[in-house]
Amino acid sequence: MASSNLHSSRHPHDEEDFETLRGPPSELLQSRAVFNIYRRLVQDTETAELQGVLELLRQLEDCQVGKVRKRRLALVKRFLAMDDAHSVLALNPVPKDLGKKLRSEWTNGKISDTSLEEMGSYLRSLLGESFGRFWEDMVEGLEECGIDPSQVRAEGWSQLQPILYAVASKLIRRRLKKRRAKMKHTVRAQPTADDKASLSRSLELAAEGWPTLEMLHFLKYLQTYGPLEELPLLENHLHFCLEVKKFKNAYHDVPDKTLLQKKAWIIRDCFLTSKLDPSLQLAMEEDLLQRTIEAVEKSLNVHTPPPDLFHELHEAVFASLLPFWAGFRKMWTTRSPASAKRPPVLRVQHLLKKRRALFDREEELEKTFHLPPLSEVPRSQKLPRFTYTFSIGKGLALKDDDSTEDAEPDSDGAPGSRKMSEVFQLPPIPEVALA
Incomplete structure (x- = not known):
């Protein structure tokens, strides 16, 4: 009542x-x-x-x-x-x-x-x-x-x-x-055994194909809070763990040696000896990274890379993600279903939008281009004549047609051989800034 x-x-x-x-x-x-x-x-x-x-x-x-x-x-x-x-x-x-x-x-x-x-x-x-x-x-x-x-x-x-x-x-x-x-203040949280098992399951699921929505939101979480926590390379840790999972998934009863070597080579070049700055794309201890690089080099030159090639480094990188995963899970449970179902807008998508906006703001290009007028030449003056030729073997070449008119016939009565000039190179196209 x-x-x-x-x-x-x-x-x-x-x-x-x-x-x-x-x-x-x-x-x-x-x-x-x-x-x-x-x-x-x-x-x-x-x-x-x-x-x-x-x-x-x-x-x-x-x-x-x-x-x-x-x-x-x-x-x-x-x-x-x-x-x-x-x-x-x-x-x-x-x-x-x-x-x-x-x-x-x-x-x-x-x-x-x-x-x-x-x-x-x-x-x-x-x-x-x-x-x-x-x-x-x-x-x-x-x-x-x-x-x-x-x-x-x-x-x-x-x-x-x-x-x-x-x-x-x-x-x-x-x-x-x-x-x-x-x-x-809760960007990081004390991870539990459940958090560890949950992150491992999520990585396994995301490595089987396209990353799940949950994993994409976690990537956005790392992109947002990593720099605030003075860890700008934190999102690379997630990419590394996913690639290592895919590397392990490539092992079967009869593993493809070439495929495994290529995957190991890609992981090394993307995260350990990157051409981008910094060359080391993981915020880990120097000696651990160096040991991993040496192990990869050795495996590529000798035999099929073993499945545990990146195990030690993977465990350390996985541990660095756990506190952020625990904080992310607390935030994830408070999101509305509609918000959780929407894919996040990642950094690369923001860049593409900005570049597209620059193109959209540009005025429409003219469809008709006019060459500059030719200077008048006295009729008595003979203009040189050139012919451009192109072949797969020699590329673009320039031939002076005037040099062949006065050429003596050869022994067979044929006109003199038309000597081709050296390969002609067009002037470089000026670079256009896209941004």
Whole structure:
């Protein structure tokens, strides 16, 4: 009975009571423009449970407009399943009368408009606290833009959609910045045995093909926090572990010696003797790196590289990643499902976007090019004539046609042999800066 009274005081089904308790007008959630802005914020900053409630509310509004029986039944089925398993309802249970009524109507195969309205009121009450915080921040942002929200009519929000998006984007960035500030001291965490086993499994899975979304997000995590922790080469540690896993996966009953040698050679050139600066792309002890280089050189010259060729170095690099993996896992569990399913934008993609933007901003090139005019030459003066020839063997060559006109015939009566000049080289093409 106590829980029933608690519920009735916190989650009224009357729209007027809802407004009184929660602050912002309830019709704001029924405005498509405001609803879309709020949904965007929820997807980026709120919990997965709250996202599920918001999605159900969106589907409910679609069902109220369409009045399709099958869609209504499917919606109520999802709502009742949420009632049984959704953690957001632990402190806010569905009223027994509403749950009983919905189950009865779902069994009979027909959901009434009244039941959907009560269901919608309940879902809005679950969003009340979150929407109240959202709208309080939005009001502040709109007032900074010189807009008084209390003077905006319901139909006027769609006309303010660009401003709403701008204010919401600023709000999302501020919330995410606060979240990162709270997590900054937990970039690294004390790894457990479970963390070690989890990282090993994730590396194995990512090495079998294209890296998993989780591993791509971990790479983004290292790219973001590695430099802040004064470890700019940390992301290379992850690449090294993945390549070593692939190297071990290449061993079969009848291993391909050439393939294994090539893989070992690539790992050496990419991480241990790189042409890029620095030549050592791993932040490890010098003697350990040198031992590994000597072992690789020896194996390449003598026999098939053994599967444990990089074992000692791999273990050290793996250990350097563990504290960051433990911190990443804590962050990963707090991400919303929608955010976790989106691939991260890595550094190389940022560079490609910048380069593409430079090309897109360039003016369209002319399609017709005009050569400079030829200087006039007196008719009495004979112009030299040249012929360019090209062959696979000699490349581009230049031949002076004038030198052959006065040539004496050879013993067979044929004109003098046309002596080819040395291979002619065109002037170098000037380099064009892409960035």
